[in-house]
Amino acid sequence: MENISTFIEESGAIKRGSFKLTNGFLTDYYIDKYAFETDPEILHVIASEIADKISTDEIDVIAGPALGAIPLVTAVSLKTGIPAAYIRKGEKHTGTQARVEGEIGKGKRVAVVEDVTTTGQTILETTELVQEVGGVVERLIVVVDRNEDAVDNVAERGYELEYLVRVGEDFDISDQ
Numbered sequence: 001m002e003n004i005s006t007f008i009e010e011s012g013a014i015k016r017g018s019f020k021l022t023n024g025f026l027t028d029y030y031i032d033k034y035a036f037e038t039d040p041e042i043l044h045v046i047a048s049e050i051a052d053k054i055s056t057d058e059i060d061v062i063a064g065p066a067l068g069a070i071p072l073v074t075a076v077s078l079k080t081g082i083p084a085a086y087i088r089k090g091e092k093h094t095g096t097q098a099r100v101e102g103e104i105g106k107g108k109r110v111a112v113v114e115d116v117t118t119t120g121q122t123i124l125e126t127t128e129l130v131q132e133v134g135g136v137v138e139r140l141i142v143v144v145d146r147n148e149d150a151v152d153n154v155a156e157r158g159y160e161l162e163y164l165v166r167v168g169e170d171f172d173i174s175d176q
């Protein structure tokens with residue numbers, strides 16, 4: 001059985017070039033999460049790996065930020081039977097105007113799932129929104145950590161960032 005980093009590399013997700021990141025900085029490589037999330041075989045493998053980490057005794061809701069984490073959250077929810085919640089990156093001014101879609105009741109134990117972390121800002125903002133609606137964040141799990149500041153930034157806020165694969169440990173970007 002291939003490991004997750006091989007699946008991700010074979011999906012073509014690791015792209016070389018000049019890319020602007022969410023934090024505004026330029027990078028010479030980019031992890032295109034949609035390359036691996038839109039492949040059902042790879043999504044299945046990744047979701048299984050995350051699902052294996054989560055117990056229904058421990059977690060009530062699986063949440064993640066739009067857009068990239070939505071396929072992951074949905075796939076893990078289908079595998080575990082644990083309900084999903086989708087967190088918008090921005091405000092919604094129509095309909096329910098909800099930033100958090102799906103039920104996260106007061107005291108519900110939440111696993112926050114993310115596709116890629118660079119600074120960890122997005123997963124931390126997601127965590128804050130989950131807390132605002134009463135959720136208790138128990139786990140933060142990312143598929144690919146870019147091995148920049150996310151682990152430290154998340155630790156500073158009192159959480160552990162769990163990653164499935166990490167640049168520099170599971171991928172050698174210089175080989176690409």
Ligand SMILES: O=P(O)(O)OC[C@H]1O[C@H](OP(=O)(O)OP(=O)(O)O)[C@H](O)[C@@H]1O
Nearest residue numbers: 022066067068116117118119120121122
């Ligand atoms: O750790 P950070 O520094 O916050 O960066 C990582 C975030 O940036 C990317 O989202 P992107 O802006 O590509 O949005 P998308 O999910 O809507 O495609 C990625 O999917 C994470 O959400």
Ligand SMILES: O=C(O)c1cc(=O)[nH]c(=O)[nH]1
Nearest residue numbers: 021022030031033116118
């Ligand atoms: O920091 C980001 O915006 C970012 C980096 C990356 O490699 N992949 C991604 O989807 N977003």
